[in-house]
Amino acid sequence: MSNRLTVIAGPTAVGKGTVVRQILEKNRTVRLSVSATTRVPRPGEQDGVDYFFLSHEEFDQMIENGEMLEYAVVHGVNKYGTPRKPVQEALNKGFQVVLEIDIQGARQVKKSMPDALLVFIAPPSWQELERRLASRATESTEEQKRRLETARIELMAQSEFDEIVINEDVAKCADEVLDLMQA
Numbered sequence: 013m014s015n016r017l018t019v020i021a022g023p024t025a026v027g028k029g030t031v032v033r034q035i036l037e038k039n040r041t042v043r044l045s046v047s048a049t050t051r052v053p054r055p056g057e058q059d060g061v062d063y064f065f066l067s068h069e070e071f072d073q074m075i076e077n078g079e080m081l082e083y084a085v086v087h088g089v090n091k092y093g094t095p096r097k098p099v100q101e102a103l104n105k106g107f108q109v110v111l112e113i114d115i116q117g118a119r120q121v122k123k124s125m126p127d128a129l130l131v132f133i134a135p136p137s138w139q140e141l142e143r144r145l146a147s148r149a150t151e152s153t154e155e156q157k158r159r160l161e162t163a164r165i166e167l168m169a170q171s172e173f174d175e176i177v178i179n180e181d182v183a184k185c186a187d188e189v190l191d192l193m194q195a
C-alpha cells in the first residue's frame with residue numbers, strides 16, 4: 013500500500029463514518045485523523061476519540077499558530093479542522109492516513125498536498141439521502157434542513173474529486189475505497 017493521504021468527503025448522512033470504520037477494521041495500516049471541532053459533543057462522544065472538542069478561542073489559537081492542516085465552518089455554525097501534527101507523524105511512521113472532512117477542507121488539502129487522493133462518497137439517490145438523515149434522528153428538524161441545504165451544494169462539487177464511490181452497500185463501498193488507496 014502506498015504511503016499517502018486520502019480525503020473522504022461527501023454529503024451529510026451518506027454514511028461516511030460507517031464506511032471509514034469498515035476501512036479501519038479491514039486494514040490495520042490505515043489511521044483516521046481525529047478532527048478538532050467547536051461543536052458540542054453528542055451523547056456518547058469522547059474527547060480525543062471522536063473529536064477534540066475545543067472552545068472557539070482554543071480553535072482560533074490553533075489556526076493562528078499554523079497548527080491546522082485545513083479547517084472550515086461547516087453547516088454555517090461550527091468550525092471543524094484537522095490538526096497537522098498527528099497526520100504528519102502517522103505519515104512519517106508509514107501509515108496511510110484518512111481524513112473524513114467536508115468539501116471546503118478537501119479543497120484546501122488538495123492545494124497544500126496535491127498528491128492526496130480525494131474520494132467523494134455519494135448516495136444512491138437524493139431521496140435515499142433524505143431518508144437516511146431523517147432516520148438518524150440525531151439532529152433537530154431545523155438542523156436537518158440546514159444539513160440538506162449543505163448536501164445539495166456538496167453534491168454539485170463531486171466533479172472536483174479524483175474518484176466518486178456510491179455508498180449503496182457499506183462493505184462494498186469500503187472495499188472500493190481501499191482498492192483506490194492501494195492503486
Ligand code: 5GP
Binds near residue numbers: 023047083115
Ligand atoms: P458532525 O457534526 O456530523 O460530526 O460533522 C459535520 C461535518 O463536518 C461532516 O460533514 C464532516 O465531514 C465535517 N468535518 C468533520 N471533521 C472535519 C475537519 O476536520 N475538517 C473539515 N473541513 N470538516 C470536517
